[in-house]
Amino acid sequence: MNSSGYIPPWTTPYIIGVGGTSGSGKTSVAAKLVSRINTPWTVLISLDNFYKPLSDEERQQAFQNNYDFDKPESIDMDLAYECVLSLKEGKQAKIPTYSFTDHDRIPNKLLTIYGASVIVVEGIYALYDQRLLDLMDLKIYVDADLDICLARRMTRDIIYRGRNLQGCISQWEQFVKPNADRFVRPTMKVADAIIPSISDNSIATEMLLNHIQSRLQLKSQQHLKELQKLGSYAVSIDSLKTIHKLRQTNQVKVLHTKLLDKTTSRDDWVFYFDRLATILLSLALEDIPTEPRNTEVVTPTNRLVENPIFANFDRVTAVNIVRSGDCFMRSLRKTIPSIAVGKLLIQSDSRTGEPQLHCLFIPPKIESYNQVLLMDAQIISGAAIIMAIQVLTDHSVELNKIKVVVYLATETGIRRIVNATNNKVEIYAGEIISDEMIRTNQCNWARKRFVAANYFGCK
Amino acid sequence: MSSTQPFPNVHLLAQSKQLLGLYTIIRDKDTIRSDFIFYSDRIIRLLVEEGLNHLPVTPKSITTETKQKFDGCSFLGKICGVSIVRAGESMEQGLRDCCRSVRIGKILIQRDEETALPKLFYEKLPEDIADRYVFLLDPMLATGGSAIMATEVLIQRGVLPERIFFLNLICSKEGVDNYHAKFPNVRIVTGALDAGLDENKYLTPGLGDFGDRYYCI
Numbered sequence: 001m002n003s004s005g006y007i008p009p010w011t012t013p014y015i016i017g018v019g020g021t022s023g024s025g026k027t028s029v030a031a032k033l034v035s036r037i038n039t040p041w042t043v044l045i046s047l048d049n050f051y052k053p054l055s056d057e058e059r060q061q062a063f064q065n066n067y068d069f070d071k072p073e074s075i076d077m078d079l080a081y082e083c084v085l086s087l088k089e090g091k092q093a094k095i096p097t098y099s100f101t102d103h104d105r106i107p108n109k110l111l112t113i114y115g116a117s118v119i120v121v122e123g124i125y126a127l128y129d130q131r132l133l134d135l136m137d138l139k140i141y142v143d144a145d146l147d148i149c150l151a152r153r154m155t156r157d158i159i160y161r162g163r164n165l166q167g168c169i170s171q172w173e174q175f176v177k178p179n180a181d182r183f184v185r186p187t188m189k190v191a192d193a194i195i196p197s198i199s200d201n202s203i204a205t206e207m208l209l210n211h212i213q214s215r216l217q218l219k220s221q222q223h224l225k226e227l228q229k230l231g232s233y234a235v236s237i238d239s240l241k242t243i244h245k246l247r248q249t250n251q252v253k254v255l256h257t258k259l260l261d262k263t264t265s266r267d268d269w270v271f272y273f274d275r276l277a278t279i280l281l282s283l284a285l286e287d288i289p290t291e292p293r294n295t296e297v298v299t300p301t302n303r304l305v306e307n308p309i310f311a312n313f314d315r316v317t318a319v320n321i322v323r324s325g326d327c328f329m330r331s332l333r334k335t336i337p338s339i340a341v342g343k344l345l346i347q348s349d350s351r352t353g354e355p356q357l358h359c360l361f362i363p364p365k366i367e368s369y370n371q372v373l374l375m376d377a378q379i380i381s382g383a384a385i386i387m388a389i390q391v392l393t394d395h396s397v398e399l400n401k402i403k404v405v406v407y408l409a410t411e412t413g414i415r416r417i418v419n420a421t422n423n424k425v426e427i428y429a430g431e432i433i434s435d436e437m438i439r440t441n442q443c444n445w446a447r448k449r450f451v452a453a454n455y456f457g458c459k
Numbered sequence: 460m461s462s463t464q465p466f467p468n469v470h471l472l473a474q475s476k477q478l479l480g481l482y483t484i485i486r487d488k489d490t491i492r493s494d495f496i497f498y499s500d501r502i503i504r505l506l507v508e509e510g511l512n513h514l515p516v517t518p519k520s521i522t523t524e525t526k527q528k529f530d531g532c533s534f535l536g537k538i539c540g541v542s543i544v545r546a547g548e549s550m551e552q553g554l555r556d557c558c559r560s561v562r563i564g565k566i567l568i569q570r571d572e573e574t575a576l577p578k579l580f581y582e583k584l585p586e587d588i589a590d591r592y593v594f595l596l597d598p599m600l601a602t603g604g605s606a607i608m609a610t611e612v613l614i615q616r617g618v619l620p621e622r623i624f625f626l627n628l629i630c631s632k633e634g635v636d637n638y639h640a641k642f643p644n645v646r647i648v649t650g651a652l653d654a655g656l657d658e659n660k661y662l663t664p665g666l667g668d669f670g671d672r673y674y675c676i
Contacts, residue, residue, distance in 0.1 A: 249512040250532070257531025261521040275557060279508060286475035300488040300667025301657070308487075311480020335501070444525040 008390045010115040011090030019127035020142035021180040023149035025197035030122035043116040047123025050080045070179035127187035141191035220354040230416040277331035284428040289315040289370035315370040324377035324452035346384040355383040367396035377451040382413030399424035472650040486666045503553035542596040546670035550596040568605040589617030598669040600630035603637040620644040
């Protein structure tokens with residue numbers, strides 16, 4: 001998909017590293033950044049998750065407060081790098097979780113992260129490994145005097161973690177302080193910004209946030225520009241075999257008229273949409289996956305059925321774009337009752353119009369299905385569908401298995417999808433409104449999201 | 460979905476992989492009844508929709524929510540369904556799914572034990588049926604005996620032959636010929652044309668007794 005130039009926001013995530021000594025307040029700075037950045041898929045990754053599992057002997061030492069958790073080698077930097085790299089490339093990453101009670105990784109408890117557009121990596125050694133540093137767009141060091149760090153650590157460990165004073169102080173002197181001096185504080189040199197963390201650092205964080213916001217804005221403008229570019233290539237969509245427009249029979253025309261008529265009652269509207277959706281789905285399923293089978297088919301009168309076709313409706317799955325794709329749900333369940341259905345929530349930012357992926361539920365092993373119906377009631381800019389297709393390809397679905405099913409589309413939107421996918425996905429559309437009709441303002445309704453609003457009765 | 464030579468006025472559904480797959484399921488004697496009903500209903504829905512495609516429309520101008528004029532169209536006439544009891548009744552729901560408040564008449568035709576000919580036992584049709592387009596419903600067209608008798612009833616009640624659409628899932632070539640010899644202007648909408656009839660006048664390959672499979676066995 002990238003060959004054609006579409007780069008979804010999560011293949012160029014903005015990565016921020018936040019380092020600093022133990023007790024310096026880096027965690028609260030990182031948390032503040034995450035909560036204030038206000039972009040979907042802002043992800044906080046703590047390097048604490050990447051502590052190496054301990055051997056039995058080391059575990060004994062740990063239980064006796066005698067194991068050095070503060071040396072750089074105690075963290076699995078290779079794995080941390082792999083995870084962040086994976087996210088940087090727009091792929092999934094599985095983050096381990098570490099149990100401080102057992103001093104081991106919690107088995108089978110992996111955090112799957114996918115589609116991050118901003119990643120904050122936080123930990124004492126966040127700015128330590130050169131490979132991680134190379135992936136970062138912004139490096140922040142949170143600085144506090146070591147006396148203050150000790151005070152914070154003691155408060156935290158004694159009050160919240162139930163440790164005793166003696167153990168705390170011996171750990172500080174034996175491990176934390178020497179490592180901080182030797183390994184952590186020198187990473188200050190590679191930081192782009194150093195935030196003081198003595199009392200109030202709100203001005204410093206505010207300045208950083210402004211900087212991050214302006215960077216993200218640039219990125220989103222770039223994304224929008226690319227989306228626009230995709231629509232401008234001169235492709236005549238009428239000649240493409242991948243685009244299947246519903247035959248404009250009398251019945252389809254009547255249904256379409258009913259759906260556009262503003263005087264149609266809600267009851268009728270839902271009924272007529274379901275009817276049209278059923279016809280459209282039936283078209284999209286015409287070349288249903290079939291399987292060769294050597295079994296004979298015999299009728300109740302013991303006649304052999306020649307050339308039996310074994311259609312396998314279980315080889316089809318669907319992914320709806322919330323909420324307008326959900327308009328197809330009723331007709332879909334009537335057509336294939338047991339179909340597995342995934343959902344994606346993609347919404348356009350109200351200020352910029354940039355599409356943003358908010359959440360996703362993908363059927364397990366989606367790549368093993370023969371066909372994936374990607375459903376949306378309307379395509380206007382095409383941005384959401386392009387993003388959804390990228391999500392599917394990131395989940396190893398091949399482009400030629402994707403069938404976009406849409407009731408009402410604009411020609412520009414369709415052309416963008418064709419360009420973004422090199423014409424590899426099949427598109428089934430109830431109606432496509434030409435550029436000409438849009439330009440001359442004859443079909444303003446085709447640029448308004450009225451289908452889901454009418455179907456669900458919430459504007 | 461044009462007329463299929465040499466069967467004028469037969470509208471055969473596009474023989475897509477999906478449709479052939481659905482037919483394979485309902486022909487199979489090992490298909491359990493819940494599946495038989497589900498997949499038959501799917502085919503029936505396609506037949507009804509194809510029938511509706513042939514109804515005439517009239518231009519209609521409407522106003523959209525963006526206050527723009529849109530030149531669309533609406534159906535011209537009134538329709539009704541007429542099912543041949545019992546198997547034809549299985550197709551009523553498919554018609555209702557598309558036309559919610561459609562009127563449905565019934566005709567019962569059974570074989571007279573003495574003459575072995577079809578005999579009309581019962582009819583109940585909308586009073587104004589002469590003004591309507593009629594979807595005649597019977598899943599199987601074998602020899603055409605009962606369909607011919609039912610169509611005669613409709614024409615006697617004043618329905619114009621060109622306003623009758625006979626919807627069925629499977630027909631035999633022989634049945635189509637017999638039917639057309641009598642009613643050249645009635646259109647048949649079907650999904651499968653089977654080779655012929657066996658010595659018991661069953662369609663081959665067919666799918667057995669549709670009514671039995673849909674209702675009780």
